[in-house]
Amino acid sequence: MKQLGIVGQSVKRSDGIGHVTGQTEYVDDVFYPGMLWLKMVRSPVSRGRIRRVDTSRAERLPGVTAVVTAKDVPNNWYTILCLIGIEPNDEPVLADEEVMYEGEPICAVVAETEDIAREAASLVKLEIDEQEPVLDVEYALTADAPAIKKWGNNTFMYDGMNHRRLRFGDVDRGFEEADHIVEGTYQMTPIEHVPMETHVCVVKPEPNGRLTIHSNTQALYFTMDNTAIILKVPSNRLRLVGGTVGGGFGGKVDVITEPVTSIAAMKTGRPVKWRWTREEEFRRSSVRGACKMEYRDGVMKDGRIVARKVRSIHDAGAYHRHSPYGVQKNMANLPGPYSIPNVWVDCYCVYTNRQPSSAMRGFAVTEATFAVEVQMDKIASVIGMDPWEIRMVNAYRNGHMRPVRKVVEDATLLETLKAAAQLVGHELPARVRDMHSDDYAGVAEPVQP
Amino acid sequence: MATQLATHIVTFQLNGRPHAVTVAPLTTLRTALREDLHLHATKAGCGQGGCGSCTVLLDNELVLSCLVPVTLVDGRSVTTLEGIGGPGRLHPLQEAFHDHFAAQCGYCTAGMIMAAKWLLDRNPNPTRAEIQMALAGNLCRCTGYVPIIEAIEDAARRMSKGVKR
Structure with missing residues (x-):
């Protein structure tokens, strides 16, 4: 019988030397010449109707190269599990009419440096009519609670039933x-998963019309399919580079950075990096x-x-x-x-x-x-x-x-x-x-x- | 208006060689290392001194490089993970971390090894409790603390047997 060489052996990690010498390349280690930086403007309230998003002051700030709003997203309404038949699409990539949770993305600003992007994001003026939020699950199930979902109640519908x-x-x-x-x-x-590495995405537009997307997603193909759907492009336009994740634990399977960063790169024609702060990771990620x-x-x-x-x-x-x-x-x-x-x-x-x-x-x-x-x-x-x-x-x-x-x-x-x-x-x-x-x-x- | 701050030229010893960076005054040592000098081993985990993944040595003392304005290191000496060893010339701590599977996702590893180096430089034969204390400022969310501690114990043994540091 053929002698097996692996079962029962302790095999060294193929990425081990890279990890202990600091040579492993994570997404935040990717830098391109001329790379721009993205920051997100997020909802300050848990529930409300968006009356106006005024980006004019942000756009006038020297060093700001683009602002991305819901209008820039080809298929703004999505749900990642559409790939296994979950419907309807219930989430906007960028909020357009209403916001549904504190921290929901509304518009992105892109600038020459991360500091300028941060400053520009603070200059975006939001006018939101705040509504009473539904914060308790038992209350959400009562007839008194406002229906926050477009289909008229507060539950996912399984084969026509609310449970x-x-x-x-x-x-x-x-x-x-x-x-x-x-x-x-x-x-x-x-x-909260609290991975040591926060969400990071770098997108570089290539001369052949493709986008190279560096992502720390835990689900590369899943991300590619959803990003292609949201951008309304065939998936062969997207080259996903991943595989190295600085901690995920399930927290990096939402397709939450790649579409907006891609749109920013397409809009500016330049590489763009979006990396989340620790606060965003704690308070805004799933x-x-x-x-x-x-x-x-x-x-x-x-x-x-x-x-x-x-x-x-x-x-x-x-x-x-x-x-x-x-x-x-x-x-x-x-x-x-x-x-x-x-x-x-x-x-x-x-x-x-x-x-x-x-x-x-x-x-x-x-x-x-x-x-x-x-x-x-x-x-x-x-x-x-x-x-x-x-x-x-x-x-x-x-x-x-x-x-x-x-x-x-x-x-x-x-x-x-x-x-x-x-x-x-x-x-x-x-x-x-x-x-x-x-x-x-x-x-x-x-x-x- | 985006502020166009005056820039400073900062010169310091980095991993044994002289380096200079031209930076805005509030630039952190971590940002200068990662984004000006492109030494990426030092990681950015929180940017607020809470996680330890940006730990480096400044004049052989442990610092969180995200909290140190790089202007403060002018004329001083900085050591990062790249400075203690690399592929083909591993430091005993790097060897031991590799052998004990003490790096899972790898994001905390640079900070862990630098904290361990600080400890072993001062205390070549630490107790388990002393190792735990030395790592108190470093988080590992893959929660692989036990192999990390065992790797440091093993590295201490290897180094005391005269393995070249």
């Missing part, structure tokens, strides 16, 4: 036969959305969960970004890795006048796992059972149908729990000690293919 549903078995019957009802509400605050999950479980004396009903509310902030997809993942994971015969889940992707939320490590699965595992501990405590035992009694086995109608293959939960118990020196109760993923004693039989 994503999961229905499996009959939860009411499950609650009736249960010995205990255990309830718990779990919440997570928004979390965050992990706040999430609230309410559990109601029906549990038997022997630890079996016979019904689970969950309501989950996710704060998307002002726009889709990746949230409709994240909420779907949240929905699929709220039952946990457990075989529960009766499951009911309602998940709401709610819009508010807050900083948009988007992807972050685990992406709404982390939220679900946090909630479901704290809930499992709570059940164990309520019925007086070892917290390992409650998980093993309910762990899904190979062949079990998950509520999302996927049959479990390659289940490893029981094996992992047994190995973890051994590592931490926890003696498992005799009843579960020998359980394994093809053992159906006391649990549902596998689904026949």
Whole structure:
């Protein structure tokens, strides 16, 4: 048999020498002769109608070469997940009629130096009629709340419904036969990724009509497709250069710098750099959305969960970004890795006048796992059972149908729990000690293919 | 009006050689290094002294180069990551960081190594607590602090065995 050379070996990083010597080139290390600098004018209010954007003083400042407004963006309304069928386009690249969150981009100024660009941005005069913002997800769901989305409510619409549903078995019957009802509400605050490297983009117009786009996006092709759509150009006009990201954690998958920087480069015919300040990174980039999950479980004396009903509310902030997809993942994971015969889940992707939320490590699965595992501990405590035992009694086995109608293959939960118990020196109760993923004693039989 | 400030000529030793930059008076050392002299190892993480990614040595003392006006380094000596070693001639700290996978995204690495160099220059055999204290001003958001600390411990061992510095 051929000897494998890599598996089991510790292989040095191909970019390691570059990192430890400072020779790795990040986007902010890219400089071109004659390069211009871009700064963004952002909304000072959480919600309002734009009456006037006066850029005349900024344009008169010596050293200012261009101002970019919504009128300069060929397809101003976009949504990045249009690539997987999410609609409608709900976000402007640059706000035109209204602003939906504090810090929303309104217009960009481009100048010979970053200092001049910063000064010019401060000279843009905004006249905005401020409106009452919707800042609370529960309030956003009430009839009293103003509808902030153009389609007339404050939620993403899943197949015509204002929430994503999961229905499996009959939860009411499950609650009736249960010995205990255990309830718990779990919440997570928004979390900012805080990569050490802020968002940076450099765009250079090439003599052949193409744009070379240096981006620290985590999703290069995704960025190329969306930028091409927004600029209304074929994607072969764009040459994306990426691959080196100074920390992302999901925070650099929004297509948030490339279109405006590209338009500035096209408008001036010169290379343009836009780099975000730390404050912009903290307060303006997408965050992990706040999430609230309410559990109601029906549990038997022997630890079996016979019904689970969950309501989950996710704060998307002002726009889709990746949230409709994240909420779907949240929905699929709220039952946990457990075989529960009766499951009911309602998940709401709610819009508010807050900083948009988007992807972050685990992406709404982390939220679900946090909630479901704290809930499992709570059940164990309520019925007086070892917290390992409650998980093993309910762990899904190979062949079990998950509520999302996927049959479990390659289940490893029981094996992992047994190995973890051994590592931490926890003696498992005799009843579960020998359980394994093809053992159906006391649990549902596998689904026949 | 965009202010056209008077410029200053600043001369200083940079990584052992004399350099001069012509800058506006409030230009930071970090901006002069990165944007005038195009030494890009020193990173701009926050611009407000909060993250440590722009850490360099000024007369062998640790400074955050984003907070130092470059006019203040006139006649003094600055050392950046480029000055302690490069590809093919790695400093033991750079070797150890590479061997211990102590750089993930790499953006904090220059600052981490410079802080570690400052420590080992003064204390060739530091305790783990002393290493942690020396890195207190440097953030790593990939949260790879343990391999960074282990790399510094290993570098200290390598250097005490007489590996050329």
